[in-house]
Amino acid sequence: MPASQTPAPATPPADTRLGHALKPRQLIMMGLGSAIGAGLFLGSGVGVQAAGPAVLLSYLVAGALVIIVMNALGEMAAAKPTSGAFSVYAADAMGATAGATVGWLWWVQLVIVIAAEAVGAAGLLATVWPAIPVPMAALAFMLFFTAINLLGVKNFGEFEFWFAILKVAAIVGFILIGVALLMGWLPDVASPGLRNFTEHGGFMPKGLAGIGAALLVVIFAFGGTEIVAVAAAETEDPERSIARAIRTVAWRILVFYIGSLSVIIAVVPWTSEALRSPFAAVLEAAKIPGAATAITLIAVIALLSALNANLYGASRMMYSLAQRREAPAVLGWTDPRQVPIIAVLASVLFGFAATVMELVFPDKVLPVLLN
Template sequence: MSGFRQRHLTMIALGGAIGSGLFVGTGAGIAAAGPGVLLSFAAAAGLALLVLRMLGEMAAAYPSTGAFSFHAEKALGRWAGFTVGWLYWSALVVVLAVEATGAATIAAGWLPAVPQWAWVLLFMTAFTAVNLVGTREFGEFEYWFAWIKVAAIIAFLAVGVLAIVGLLPGTSPVGLTNLTAQGFLPHGWAGAVAGLLVVVFAFGGIEVVTIAAAETDDPAASVAKAIKDSVLRVVVFYLGSLAVVVTLLPHDDDAVTRSPYVAVLEHLGIPGAAQLMSAVIFLALLSALNATLYGASRMLSNLADRDDAPKSLRTNGVPRRAVLFSTAFGFVSVLLNALYPDTVFLVLISAAGSTVLIVWALITISQLRLRRHLEHHAPNRLTFRMWAFPYLSYLALAGITAIVVLMATDPVARIQLLCAAGVTAVVLICAVIHTRGTARPAEEPPGFQFDQRVG
């Protein structure tokens, strides 16, 4: 088989969660919550890991490149599979443009003579080409990209800890001054909540591992191992590196808001380290772009395999037509960068952000239904299980609901939520029209027919 190896899948799991959300987006979270952003990130990480565990259970039971879209169809009906698949795809193609824009911003700073839109055009063209090659070649490419990010974070943690305890040359122990000078929660619990609304979206991207698992030799075992290997590492990388930032620098430092990781290295006076971190952030954004395009193309081709997208996009080896279709919006972002180079990044993030929460909610509901079905009808498929079912599944659903309610009360976040609600309404209407009178035949209870064709 020419699919992924286990090492590819593990690094895709890590790499999918390490992108602009960690390296760039954390600055806004620190500005909103101060040191209390650690609590915000802990809550967001806990929720994301519960969702990841539920995804792993379903992917191990029913491997499919359609992943949670396929699972939603099995659990809730064809309308749900259609809705989840197209919602997720629409969010990913926007993220493509976001990641390309972020990388282009950095590159334009290095070579200002080259306009930002030209960099976006270059990146989108290059990674379209990467995704048109074989699956194994893509996996190898993303493996080394992800390793660069992981190695950089490990190095950052090591340098940061040495600086905090005063063992780095030219430093003395920092203590807890920056954590307590203005209080751990300088803006109160409202600040921590505001920080949560900013940082929760940093974990968007973890879902791609369950899509990739379907292209391994042993999907059930591969996804279980990848998730087990990545859970602790994601928590350590996110919370550990963030703890270094807020311990070493005041949370209200403008440099922290702009780029917290570069700010730390500049503060420590390590020669060339800040430039190196900028390069790492640049590569991290390109890696996230690469993985995002992979996830979007596989989701789209699986929708086509299930007759929920144009037949011309159906899988035939590498889904080249789905890759090209998915990059279309990325190329549109070239024009957006030419017209609005200073604002397009924020606008695109706002358009995509809240859709992740809607997808996570449908993932959770799907897992609750599928798990009960599996326990009664196919317990042999439960080779990887959600922790403390059903209590933690309901806790995750409650957490997602709480975040949506909090967003509705926040003037800025409310705009994102309304955009997501509008997109969801449009997709739901399309789902009802498309699936009316076309339910798939089923010998098992509706929504649970296991069909190898759609897997």
């Protein structure tokens, strides 16, 4: 029988060594925060330019797919909470080889993303405070969040909770400012009305092809929600917590994305060059001082929040692979605080290497990582 068809062994009992220190509120905000990244604040204009106002349909389709997938993943996580999450479920269904492949690919993706987020956040911060060297800032970010993850899951969860709160508050505030602008409630600011939904070629200026092209961009915006399934294994009462988190996260993310994009489309014509930084463009139209700086700092927070969550996810996946003998056994070791410290350190090595490369090759590392 081929290895991919061999039934995987049950999840080892050692997985319970990670403990259950995460609170349900932290799990919910972790899922929200992981999906609300810098791409929303800085890159959502790409989707608008690809499809025009009809990008809202792309978000609805992508959101529906995410809700379906997350509900299915939530049921599996509630039935079998494990740090390997979908890697373990793939192993149970299709064999150990399939499960290991899924786990390793996800881990490799995350360690590259961690490096990109550290260098990217440092680069954005340098646009506000040019005196801060990008390599030094990236190194500081890596050291700080490595320490947070080594101190225990409770500390990680609390940091991620407040990071997510800041991002959600920024989006809610942005939507409220946009509504006030559209309703004509802001002093000395004329309301653009809703004409941008129908002008410049109509609601679907690029037809179904535009919606499809935007969908390729939009679907990546929802990446990160799967971290909820990984974290379920370390949550109090995982069966109930994961179900609540999945229901809450999927719908709220959809509302936040649709709400903020609706404001952007209403205020900024989809043909405008200002969509390079759509949130800043709306705030500038509302005559909010320091709009560009504020959005840049929020984007830095978004990147650092994602870095924190991705480091957690990568370390737990590596720990799970080690427990299943799909990675070196030493990576499955935990300290008295129930932290898989070797897996954490293994997951940040590439990020530290990237910061060193940024020092040697300034402004060359991030484009390579993103491509």
